Amino acid sequence: MSLLGVNHVYKKYDNGAAVLQDVSFTIEKGQCVGLVGESGCGKSTLARCLLRIEPIDEGTILFEGIPLHNKNERSLKPYRKHIQAVLQNPSASLNPKLKIKDSLLDPYLQLGGQAAMKHFRYTNSKDFVAQLLDAVELPASLADRYPHELSGGQKQRVTIARAISIEPDIIILDEPTSSLDVLSQAAVLRLLDALRVQLGTSYLFISHDLSAVYSMSKTIMVMRDGAIVDRFEKDGLFSKERHPYTRELVAMFD
Numbered sequence: 001m002s003l004l005g006v007n008h009v010y011k012k013y014d015n016g017a018a019v020l021q022d023v024s025f026t027i028e029k030g031q032c033v034g035l036v037g038e039s040g041c042g043k044s045t046l047a048r049c050l051l052r053i054e055p056i057d058e059g060t061i062l063f064e065g066i067p068l069h070n071k072n073e074r075s076l077k078p079y080r081k082h083i084q085a086v087l088q089n090p091s092a093s094l095n096p097k098l099k100i101k102d103s104l105l106d107p108y109l110q111l112g113g114q115a116a117m118k119h120f121r122y123t124n125s126k127d128f129v130a131q132l133l134d135a136v137e138l139p140a141s142l143a144d145r146y147p148h149e150l151s152g153g154q155k156q157r158v159t160i161a162r163a164i165s166i167e168p169d170i171i172i173l174d175e176p177t178s179s180l181d182v183l184s185q186a187a188v189l190r191l192l193d194a195l196r197v198q199l200g201t202s203y204l205f206i207s208h209d210l211s212a213v214y215s216m217s218k219t220i221m222v223m224r225d226g227a228i229v230d231r232f233e234k235d236g237l238f239s240k241e242r243h244p245y246t247r248e249l250v251a252m253f254d
């Protein structure tokens with residue numbers, strides 16, 4: 001059984017335009033599935049639907065075979081531990097009034113300090129924060145700073161540390177590097193890849209940047225106007241069988 005199963009999902013906003021159209025895919029344990037498409041095609045809407053920030057109109061979203069799409073906030077709560085997110089803008093994801101250590105502790109404390117851990121060990125809060133900062137290659141001394149005292153790349157590492165702190169099964173990465181400079185982008189992608197291998201986490205890696213998706217993902221899906229128009233294993237990117245739209249993206253990539 002797949003870790004995440006998305007089946008025939010449709011979504012419209014109140015203004016009526018169809019944003020997601022018959023979207024289906026699966027994610028297996030430890031796998032990175034990439035989703036590429038141009039601005040406005042519906043990528044972030046899909047992320048918000050998977051995170052249940054937005055409801056879907058039709059279809060199913062299953063975690064290990066259990067439907068999530070029809071659960072209310074209360075019955076969804078146990079599943080929040082399994083699916084975390086890292087979004088485009090780290091400044092918006094971190095509470096400016098909280099020190100880094102408090103932001104890092106927040107997901108664990110929200111679970112009532114009950115998260116079952118395989119890789120991190122909670123002995124005390126200081127040590128736990130140090131383990132998390134170390135996992136994202138940041139010095140423990142950043143724990144007492146506020147977000148505005150960190151660079152963009154450091155802030156995004158903190159949001160990654162927050163996401164992995166409760167050892168979720170899946171992380172939805174929605175344009176996680178697009179607000180960073182080129183060097184920080186490459187470093188954050190390398191870090192994410194290493195963490196996937198080390199922690200066995202699965203990713204849905206969403207980006208408009210085909211080269212970033214290509215570097216991270218084993219399976220790649222191409223979205224256009226809310227529909228998945230092509231999907232293939234990474235090795236098949238340059239195949240003649242690719243959808244004409246994928247070939248357009250590849251031509252830009254060259």
Ligand SMILES: Nc1ncnc2c1ncn2[C@@H]1O[C@H](COP(=O)(O)OP(=O)(O)OP(=O)(O)O)[C@@H](O)[C@H]1O
Nearest residue numbers: 013014015019038039040041042043044045046208
């Ligand atoms: N809350 C909303 N209400 C109405 N329409 C929306 C809303 N959010 C997004 N849309 C529309 O849905 C479509 C898809 O937007 P979405 O943000 O999912 O695209 P995207 O592929 O993530 O784009 P980008 O890469 O620019 O973030 C767009 O036409 C957008 O204008």
